[in-house]
Amino acid sequence: xxxxxxxxxxxxxxxxxxxxxxxxxxxxxxxxxxxxxxxxxxxxxxxxxxxxxxxxxxxxxxxxxxxxxxxxxxxxxxxxxxxxxxxxxxxxxxxxxxxxxxxxxxxxxxxxxxxxxxxxxxxxxxxxxxxxxxxxxxxxxxxxxxxxxxxxxxxxxxxxxxxxxxxxxxxxxxxxxxxxxxxxxxxxxxxxxxxxxxxxxxxxxxxxxxxxxxxxxxxxxxxxxxxxxxxxxxxxxxxxxxxxxxxxxxxxxxxxxxxxxxxxxxxxxxxxxxxxxxxxxxxxxxxxxxxxxxxxxxxxxxxxxxxxxxxxxxxxxxxxxxxxxxxxxxxxxxxxxxxxxxxxxxxxxxxxxxxxxxxxxxxxxxxxxxxxxxxxxxxxxxxxxxxxxxxxxxxxxxxxxxxxxxxxxxxxxxxxxxxxxxxxxxxxxxxxxxxxxxxxxxxxxxxxxxxxxxxxxxxxxxxxxxxxxxxxxxxxxxxxxxxxx
Amino acid sequence: xxxxxxxxxxxxxxxxxxxxxxxxxxxxxxxxxxxxxxxxxxxxxxxxxxxxxxxxxxxxxxxxxxxxxxxxxxxxxxxxxxxxxxxxxxxxxxxxxxxxxxxxxxxxxxxxxxxxxxxxxxxxxxxxxxxxxxxxxxxxxxxxxxxxxxxxxxxxxxxxxxxxxxxxxxxxxxxxxxxxxxxxxxxxxxxxxxxxxxxxxxxxxxxxxxxxxxxxxxxxxxxxxxxxxxxxxxxxxxxxxxxxxxxxxxxxxxxxxxxxxxxxxxxxxxxxxxxxxxxxxxxxxxxxxxxxxxxxxxxxxxxxxxxxxxxxxxxxxxxxxxxxxxxxxxxxxxxxxxxxxxxxxxxxxxxxxxxxxxxxxxxxxxxxxxxxxxxxxxxxxxxxxxxxxxxxxxxxxxxxxxxxxxxxxxxxxxxxxxxxxxxxxxxxxxxxxxxxxxxxxxx
Numbered sequence: 040x041x042x043x044x045x046x047x048x049x050x051x052x053x054x055x056x057x058x059x060x061x062x063x064x065x066x067x068x069x070x071x072x073x074x075x076x077x078x079x080x081x082x083x084x085x086x087x088x089x090x091x092x093x094x095x096x097x098x099x100x101x102x103x104x105x106x107x108x109x110x111x112x113x114x115x116x117x118x119x120x121x122x123x124x125x126x127x128x129x130x131x132x133x134x135x136x137x138x139x140x141x142x143x144x145x146x147x148x149x150x151x152x153x154x155x156x157x158x159x160x161x162x163x164x165x166x167x168x169x170x171x172x173x174x175x176x177x178x179x180x181x182x183x184x185x186x187x188x189x190x191x192x193x194x195x196x197x198x199x200x201x202x203x204x205x206x207x208x209x210x211x212x213x214x215x216x217x218x219x220x221x222x223x224x225x226x227x228x229x230x231x232x233x234x235x236x237x238x239x240x241x242x243x244x245x246x247x248x249x250x251x252x253x254x255x256x257x258x259x260x261x262x263x264x265x266x267x268x269x270x271x272x273x274x275x276x277x278x279x280x281x282x283x284x285x286x287x288x289x290x291x292x293x294x295x296x297x298x299x300x301x302x303x304x305x306x307x308x309x310x311x312x313x314x315x316x317x318x319x320x321x322x323x324x325x326x327x328x329x330x331x332x333x334x335x336x337x338x339x340x341x342x343x344x345x346x347x348x349x350x351x352x353x354x355x356x357x358x359x360x361x362x363x364x365x366x367x368x369x370x371x372x373x374x375x376x377x378x379x380x381x382x383x384x385x386x387x388x389x390x391x392x393x394x395x396x397x398x399x400x401x402x403x404x405x406x407x408x409x410x411x412x413x414x415x416x417x418x419x420x421x422x423x424x425x426x427x428x429x430x431x432x433x434x435x436x437x438x439x440x441x442x443x444x445x446x447x448x449x450x451x452x453x454x455x456x457x458x459x460x461x462x463x464x465x466x467x468x469x470x471x472x473x474x475x476x477x478x479x480x481x482x483x484x485x486x487x488x489x490x491x492x493x494x495x496x497x498x499x500x501x502x503x504x505x506x507x508x509x510x511x512x513x514x515x516x517x518x519x520x521x522x523x524x
Numbered sequence: 525x526x527x528x529x530x531x532x533x534x535x536x537x538x539x540x541x542x543x544x545x546x547x548x549x550x551x552x553x554x555x556x557x558x559x560x561x562x563x564x565x566x567x568x569x570x571x572x573x574x575x576x577x578x579x580x581x582x583x584x585x586x587x588x589x590x591x592x593x594x595x596x597x598x599x600x601x602x603x604x605x606x607x608x609x610x611x612x613x614x615x616x617x618x619x620x621x622x623x624x625x626x627x628x629x630x631x632x633x634x635x636x637x638x639x640x641x642x643x644x645x646x647x648x649x650x651x652x653x654x655x656x657x658x659x660x661x662x663x664x665x666x667x668x669x670x671x672x673x674x675x676x677x678x679x680x681x682x683x684x685x686x687x688x689x690x691x692x693x694x695x696x697x698x699x700x701x702x703x704x705x706x707x708x709x710x711x712x713x714x715x716x717x718x719x720x721x722x723x724x725x726x727x728x729x730x731x732x733x734x735x736x737x738x739x740x741x742x743x744x745x746x747x748x749x750x751x752x753x754x755x756x757x758x759x760x761x762x763x764x765x766x767x768x769x770x771x772x773x774x775x776x777x778x779x780x781x782x783x784x785x786x787x788x789x790x791x792x793x794x795x796x797x798x799x800x801x802x803x804x805x806x807x808x809x810x811x812x813x814x815x816x817x818x819x820x821x822x823x824x825x826x827x828x829x830x831x832x833x834x835x836x837x838x839x840x841x842x843x844x845x846x847x848x849x850x851x852x853x854x855x856x857x858x859x860x861x862x863x864x865x866x867x868x869x870x871x872x873x874x875x876x877x878x879x880x881x882x883x884x885x886x887x888x889x890x891x892x893x894x895x896x897x898x899x900x901x902x903x904x905x906x907x908x909x910x911x912x913x914x915x916x917x918x919x920x921x922x923x924x925x926x927x928x929x930x931x932x933x934x935x936x937x938x939x940x941x942x943x944x945x946x947x948x949x950x951x952x953x954x955x956x957x958x959x960x961x962x963x964x965x966x967x
Contacts, residue, residue, distance in 0.1 A: 111620030139583030145796030154585030321856030368796025386569030
């Protein structure tokens with residue numbers, strides 16, 4: 040290996056906010072007081088919050104130093120499986136910051152909000168086209184919120200048929216948000232195992248599906264990075280019992296322009312704009328989780344909805360069967376602006392190309408690392424591949440140790456210990472925005488880590504060494520929680 | 525395409541390494557009948573220059589300041605945001621990172637969110653705050669579900685002066701659960717009528733907003749007493765966090781759970797989102813809180829560090845037994861709020877809150893002086909309801925053409941309040957602006 044990506048640099052210590060500051064400092068320029076004083080009644084007035092007073096440079100240095108303890112996609116490769124940490128284009132940030140788009144009040148008359156309404160109307164159409172569905176709601180704020188919205192739609196659908204059902208079929212490879220969302224709607228999750236190929240079999244579904252099945256939640260491609268090859272047959276079977284098919288679209292990045300879920304039996308699916316459509320994850324949000332549906336679920340979509348009337352856009356509340364609202368206003372509009380900018384910048388050919396290259400990158404990593412790491416499902420993968428620590432465990436080196444050691448080499452670790460069906464899982468999703476050289480560097484780093492695991496496991500147990508802190512005591516953190524200072 | 529780094533040579537050599545002949549062949553596991561025939565019907569690609577032009581056109585079709593003077597709050601407030609906050613928030617180490625599952629590489633986000641949690645507990649007088657929720661409405665829905673879990677009861681009483689859109693979200697969340705949401709009416713003074721509480725049994729929570737949707741400050745202490753007498757939890761909601769720079773905080777007045785919208789704290793309105801769901805509670809409810817929590821701990825060398833903690837409540841561990849389904853939340857908005865609160869400091873927060881209050885009182889007094897009736901007599905913070913004459917709709921539309929949005933008509937939300945308008949004033953509205961407004965509505 041030439042020169043390691045990971046190195047040591049000077050990081051500065053920085054205390055907590057309230058360990059700094061002095062009464063009387065300020066970091067804020069208050070507008071002038073041009074009115075008199077109107078004291079509030081004594082019994083209503085409080086003391087004011089006990090915040091530290093800081094000058095502007097105190098605040099600037101504080102957050103600049105903190106930011107340097109973080110690692111982002113802009114820093115380096117972030118192959119976190121199932122999270123699609125692709126490059127977040129800077130022009131999208133600029134567009135979301137335009138005065139009209141960042142400053143609009145949500146309750147203005149429609150005549151004063153045409154730009155925002157048009158953007159939402161068009162984005163809904165584009166997402167419906169990409170997924171092969173008929174209608175879209177942009178209201179859900181994140182993927183799990185989209186899951187919940189999807190479950191609410193399924194619930195409302197069965198209610199409208201006059202008979203509620205009680206079960207939702209969920210594969211063992213599903214994200215935890217799937218069962219958690221289903222129970223919020225009063226459904227009982229029925230687990231079903233994937234087969235020896237890592238996918239759902241028609242037989243497994245036939246054993247659990249019945250007239251009490253409200254639907255099935257399928258992640259496709261699934262969290263093993265494999266396409267659910269039997270999806271059309273499974274959808275037919277669920278439909279024949281009167282159930283609906285929900286697709287968790289977290290992994291849509293594999294199949295844009297290749298597969299339209301609406302054409303292969305899916306009734307409702309959510310998307311993560313903060314994965315597939317390049318909007319940044321922000322260290323844990325804000326995201327956006329639009330839900331696309333086929334015609335038969337459209338009447339139940341959250342309201343209000345944007346409609347076009349003779350070239351003008353208005354918000355309509357005229358949906359008597361709507362599930363209601365899932366967010367106070369229309370969704371995370373600021374995130375929608377970025378996804379819309381991305382779709383327009385890419386165009387149809389480049390969106391398809393992005394999926395092709397995402398799949399190429401994952402298969403490349405899989406082929407190059409499969410001798411080094413155990414590959415439980417040795418089949419062509421989609422946008423991510425899942426290894427395990429089986430080989431390294433013979434030297435008592437676990438997935439976590441390799442993950443931590445990768446940090447010293449300058450990479451964010453892959454997703455670890457998920458999906459649950461693979462013991463010691465290492466889930467790598469490179470995304471299409473990593474070049475071949477970057478992938479080669481990652482592959483070499485992982486090989487070097489695997490070699491160390493054989494020759495000098497202590498290097499891994501002691502890792503990371505180059506980060507701001509060493510391994511943290513998570514057990515004490517949970518046993519004696521200290522959640523505020 | 526500049527986001528895709530692969531050259532044709534790269535693609536050829538990678539395909540060879542993978543052992544397939546072309547890009548289409550990578551999809552061999554996708555059955556033939558699942559594949560899309562034809563191309564996606566989408567516009568583009570646009571060059572960056574073309575995109576700028578298109579987006580500026582859309583942006584120009586939105587009414588914003590300084591051209592427009594918008595006297596609407598109602599859950600979305602225009603406050604001044606310092607350049608330092610926007611600039612720091614743009615640092616890509618914060619923006620382009622994921623949820624901090626690997627704490628050694630995410631100490632920046634983790635310490636910042638720990639500080640955010642702390643500042644929120646201090647602002648609201650509570651003991652624990654979560655890392656963030658989607659918005660004020662979902663935070664309220666989750667708070668009420670949390671109260672149901674904690675008390676093992678089945679009904680919640682919600683003030684009709686909680687933001688009407690928040691109540692709609694609550695109803696949506698509750699519809700499939702079988703739990704019951706009861707609405708408490710309001711008194712003519714503009715605060716919640718608690719008289720009906722006595723009749724309700726099996727009550728898990730009493731929820732009230734303060735300042736409420738009419739801007740009026742509620743009697744929190746008294747409501748807490750009533751709720752606790754019924755064995756219910758007292759939930760306080762809010763839409764305007766700046767109010768607690770001036771007013772007594774809810775924690776000091778008996779709140780068990782406080783939830784609300786933090787958009788006022790340095791986050792632009794962005795046509796309604798993303799905002800910031802704030803959720804805080806007393807320590808004894810810590811383990812039933814929904815969502816992420818950051819905790820302080822030590823590393824192997826004994827140095828202070830931060831981690832996501834109490835994850836056994838969460839969906840990725842507990843799956844269907846989790847306290848919530850939430851995963852991605854609004855972390856970057858929480859970071860913005862922390863930067864904003866740090867920039868204001870305790871002193872600045874107080875001054876800003878006073879300025880908002882006093883400007884609003886000025887407009888109220890001027891409107892009363894001009895002969896208009898303030899609908900509710902209870903003290904308000906930076907919003908209030910005014911009754912205009914029945915012919916006011918024409919004036920309202922005329923003012924729109926002059927770039928003045930004279931409040932939010934309340935009739936769509938409260939049919940009994942025809943001709944009543946909810947007006948909002950923050951520090952960005954000058955006395956001159958207000959004098960113009962009064963002059964115009966009079967004429």
